[in-house]
Amino acid sequence: MASRALVVGGLTSGSGKTTVTLGLLRALAQAGHSISAAKTGPDYIDCAFLGAASLSPAVNLDSHAMPAGMIRHLATARPGDLLIAEGVMGLFDGTDGGSGSTAELAALLGAPILLVLDARHQGQTAAALAAGIRSQLPAGTDLAGVVLNRVASPRHQALIAEALASRNIAHFGSLSVAPSMQVPSRHLGLVQATDLAATDDLEPRIGAAARLVEATLDLDAIIAAAGPLQATTGIVTPPPPGQRIAMANDPAFGFAYTHMIENWRAAGAEIIPFSPLADEAPAADVDFIFLPGGYPELHLPCLTSAGRFHDGLRAAAARNVRIYGECGGFMTLGEAIIDDDGTSYPMAGLLRLETSFAARKLHLGYRGLTALVDFWPGLGPVKGHEFHYTTAIAAEGEPLFAIRDAAGRDLGTTGLVNGSVCGSYAHIIA
Numbered sequence: 001m002a003s004r005a006l007v008v009g010g011l012t013s014g015s016g017k018t019t020v021t022l023g024l025l026r027a028l029a030q031a032g033h034s035i036s037a038a039k040t041g042p043d044y045i046d047c048a049f050l051g052a053a054s055l056s057p058a059v060n061l062d063s064h065a066m067p068a069g070m071i072r073h074l075a076t077a078r079p080g081d082l083l084i085a086e087g088v089m090g091l092f093d094g095t096d097g098g099s100g101s102t103a104e105l106a107a108l109l110g111a112p113i114l115l116v117l118d119a120r121h122q123g124q125t126a127a128a129l130a131a132g133i134r135s136q137l138p139a140g141t142d143l144a145g146v147v148l149n150r151v152a153s154p155r156h157q158a159l160i161a162e163a164l165a166s167r168n169i170a171h172f173g174s175l176s177v178a179p180s181m182q183v184p185s186r187h188l189g190l191v192q193a194t195d196l197a198a199t200d201d202l203e204p205r206i207g208a209a210a211r212l213v214e215a216t217l218d219l220d221a222i223i224a225a226a227g228p229l230q231a232t233t234g235i236v237t238p239p240p241p242g243q244r245i246a247m248a249n250d251p252a253f254g255f256a257y258t259h260m261i262e263n264w265r266a267a268g269a270e271i272i273p274f275s276p277l278a279d280e281a282p283a284a285d286v287d288f289i290f291l292p293g294g295y296p297e298l299h300l301p302c303l304t305s306a307g308r309f310h311d312g313l314r315a316a317a318a319r320n321v322r323i324y325g326e327c328g329g330f331m332t333l334g335e336a337i338i339d340d341d342g343t344s345y346p347m348a349g350l351l352r353l354e355t356s357f358a359a360r361k362l363h364l365g366y367r368g369l370t371a372l373v374d375f376w377p378g379l380g381p382v383k384g385h386e387f388h389y390t391t392a393i394a395a396e397g398e399p400l401f402a403i404r405d406a407a408g409r410d411l412g413t414t415g416l417v418n419g420s421v422c423g424s425y426a427h428i429i430a
Helices: 017-030 044-054 068-076 102-109 125-136 154-166 193-198 202-216 219-225 258-266 296-304 307-318 328-332
Strands: 004-010 035-040 059-061 082-086 113-118 143-149 171-175 244-248 270-274 288-291 322-326 336-338 344-346 352-356 363-371 382-388 391-396 401-404 410-414 416-418 421-424
Touching: 004 017, 004 102, 017 035, 017 044, 017 082, 017 113, 017 143, 017 202, 017 219, 035 044, 044 059, 044 082, 044 193, 044 202, 059 068, 059 258, 068 102, 082 102, 102 113, 113 125, 125 143, 125 154, 143 154, 143 219, 154 171, 171 202, 171 219, 193 202, 258 270, 288 328, 296 328, 296 336, 296 344, 307 322, 322 328, 328 352, 328 421, 352 416, 363 410
Parallel strands: 004 082, 004 113, 035 059, 035 082, 113 143, 143 171, 244 270, 244 288, 288 322, 322 421, 336 352
Antiparallel strands: 336 344, 352 391, 363 382, 363 401, 401 410, 416 421
């Protein structure tokens, strides 16, 4: 169980948090340190990279969607002694009032912050920024120190290091970012870790980050800067939706939260994975089928021709087995998905739903969800997250959730229900 923690934060997205965190995790793991990883907020994709770097599954810690007790329990329940959590966006960026921010998570954990500062186009001002950040941290939260990123020269580093020392701010080292360590992006963020692993491109990137961190950062000082975690117990919600759960799990359906699946297993549920891309049907003797989100749009020709997969879903629906899809899984339960060129690909046809990438519109934000039907035993009001570009150009049927935004404003209803089949664009977090 984790007994110490450190949060890696930055001033902006793209400041170098991911490179530093990946490099730290792999370098410490290779050196024999007992570590685990976490990601601030609802991001699945970064979390998968962190798990690959730390050699064990990483967990999301979301101070907007999760109760404080749940966050502390998830943190201390991670394997290993040291938990390293990567932040999100800028240090104080979150929903209204900063809820869900990296600084808020650090305060809940009582964990010091390692600040990654992009030093391009500035000198001593970087130290002033670090001092200003320190003065604005929540009570009980410390600035452990600074890593300088994209330093241009030894002289550039020395100027900022001297200014940091004059303000009594620890400098853990400096680095420049090589192109080989940049993770490519697509329309919803980073390419998935599984995509890079499939082309033997993941390990070289993590290894390059680890070698850079080993060569340029003071790992002993960083480890020593981690703060203690208080052992705690808490309830991880929601409960498992069934006792035998068939879960789609492949590059098209990879967005399932680690804490959710671990909690289902801890509560006695059995998870039976299957791959729609391999045209596998869900097991016939399950009482719940879960289609997580992912990137079905990258695999539409394969999915539309997956006859055993579709027939298995239809047979389960005919037996009144509960089937639930989130975002990409929801779209797959519909009648068709239209790609960005306007080509329509028939899907399972279990919901009266047609979604289109040709009619692109960004939908992004936390959601408060209250189920309008009893599709998941013991599911009370929950928090979730929505992030997609597709538009539902046809959607008919009974709604699944009453929905509110992060500020509690009523957004009406979302999702669809057809007998034992249901889904929505929202990903349930807690």
